[in-house]
Amino acid sequence: MIEGVWLWITLLLIAAATVVPRGSFIVLGSRARLPAALQRALRYAPAAALAALIAPDLLVDAGGFAPANPKLAAGIVVLVVALRWRNPWLPFIAGMGVLVMLRNGLGW
Amino acid sequence: MNDSFKRGAAEGVRRMLPLSVGLIPWALVTGVAMRSSGMSAVEATGMNLLVFAGTAQLGTLPLIASGAPLWLIVLTALALNLRFVIFSAAMAPSFEGQSWARRLSSSYLLVDTVFIICAEPMKRSDDPEWRWGCFLGPALWAWLVWQVFGLAGVLGADAIPQGWSLEFMATIALMVMLVPMTQVRAMLVAAVAGGLGAVLLRDMPLRLGVIAGIAIGIAAGFAAEHWVGRARAR
Numbered sequence: 652m653i654e655g656v657w658l659w660i661t662l663l664l665i666a667a668a669t670v671v672p673r674g675s676f677i678v679l680g681s682r683a684r685l686p687a688a689l690q691r692a693l694r695y696a697p698a699a700a701l702a703a704l705i706a707p708d709l710l711v712d713a714g715g716f717a718p719a720n721p722k723l724a725a726g727i728v729v730l731v732v733a734l735r736w737r738n739p740w741l742p743f744i745a746g747m748g749v750l751v752m753l754r755n756g757l758g759w
Numbered sequence: 760m761n762d763s764f765k766r767g768a769a770e771g772v773r774r775m776l777p778l779s780v781g782l783i784p785w786a787l788v789t790g791v792a793m794r795s796s797g798m799s800a801v802e803a804t805g806m807n808l809l810v811f812a813g814t815a816q817l818g819t820l821p822l823i824a825s826g827a828p829l830w831l832i833v834l835t836a837l838a839l840n841l842r843f844v845i846f847s848a849a850m851a852p853s854f855e856g857q858s859w860a861r862r863l864s865s866s867y868l869l870v871d872t873v874f875i876i877c878a879e880p881m882k883r884s885d886d887p888e889w890r891w892g893c894f895l896g897p898a899l900w901a902w903l904v905w906q907v908f909g910l911a912g913v914l915g916a917d918a919i920p921q922g923w924s925l926e927f928m929a930t931i932a933l934m935v936m937l938v939p940m941t942q943v944r945a946m947l948v949a950a951v952a953g954g955l956g957a958v959l960l961r962d963m964p965l966r967l968g969v970i971a972g973i974a975i976g977i978a979a980g981f982a983a984e985h986w987v988g989r990a991r992a993r
Contacts, residue, residue, distance in 0.1 A: 729934050
C-alpha cells in the first residue's frame with residue numbers, strides 16, 4: 652500500500668492522467684484540428700465505446716466466455732424493453748428485477 | 760447567466776436525469792472499494808474529488824494497494840482514459856470561442872455520460888451560451904451525484920448489502936444510451952464490432968482490450984458507412 656505523502660502524489664498524478672486526455676482537444680481548440688475523415692470516423696466512438704464496456708460484462712464470467720449467465724438474460728430483457736417502450740425508468744426496473752429474481756430467487 | 764444558457768442547461772439536465780441513475784451504483788461501489796483497499800475516509804474522498812473518474816479510480820486501486828511503481832500506475836490511468844482523447848476531439852468544435860477558464864473546467868468535468876448526452880445537441884446549436892449551458896448543467900449534476908453517493912459509499916463501506924447485484928445498474932444505463940444510437944445501420948455495425956472486439960481481446964494487459972474494441976468498432980462503423988454509400992451510388 653502506498654501511504655502518506657506518496658499516496659497524495661500518486662492521486663495527483665492519476666488526476667493529471669485524467670484531466671489531460673479529457674482536456675486535450677477542448678483546450679487546444681482550433682490550433683489542433685483533426686482531419687475531416689477522422690472527425691467522421693469519431694462519430695462512431697460513443698457507440699463503439701458503450702458496446703466495448705457492455706459486452707464483456709454480459710458475455711464474460713470469471714474471465715471466460717460464458718453466454719449462459721443471468722446477466723445476459725437480464726441484458727436481453729433490457730434490450731427488448733428499451734426498444735419497445737420509451738419510458739426511461741422501465742429498463743432499470745425490468746433488468747434489475749430479472750437479475751435479482753434469477754440470482755437471489757432461483758440461485759443461478 | 761442569460762436566457763439561452765438556462766435553456767441549454769435545462770435541456771441537458773432533462774436528458775441526463777434518467778441516465779444519472781446509473782451513476783449511483785458506480786459511485787457507491789467506487790467509494791466502498793477505495794476504503795477496502797486501505798485508504799482512509801479522507802484519502803478516499805480526496806481521490807473522488809481529485810480524479811473524478813470511476814474507471815481510472817477502480818482500475819488503479821489494486822496497483823496502489825500492492826505498492827506498484829508510480830510510472831505503471833500513471834500509465835494504467837492513461838490507458839483507461841484514452842477514450843477521452845476521442846471524446847475531447849469530437850467535442851472540441853462545440854467549445855470554439857469559449858474562455859480559457861470554461862475549457863479548463865470542462866477538462867475536469869467531462870465524463871462518459873456527459874459526452875454521450877451533450878455531444879449531439881451541442882453540435883446542432885450555433886449559440887455558444889446555449890452550448891455551454893447544455894454542457895455545464897448535466898456535467899455539474901453528474902459531479903454532484905458522483906460525489907454524494909461516492910461519499911455515501913466511503914462512509915458506509917461496511918453497511919451496503921452486496922447480494923443485490925446493484926453494480927449491474929451501470930451496465931443497464933450504458934445499454935439505455937446505446938439502443939437509440941443503433942437505429943442507424945453503420946452505428947449498429949460499430950457497436951457489434953466494438954463489443955465483440957472487447958470480449959475477444961479481454962485478456963490484453965492494463966484493460967487495453969476495451970480501447971482496442973473501441974478502435975475496432977470505429978473502423979467497422981466507418982467502413983460500413985463507405986460500403987452503404989457506395990451501394991446506394993450504384
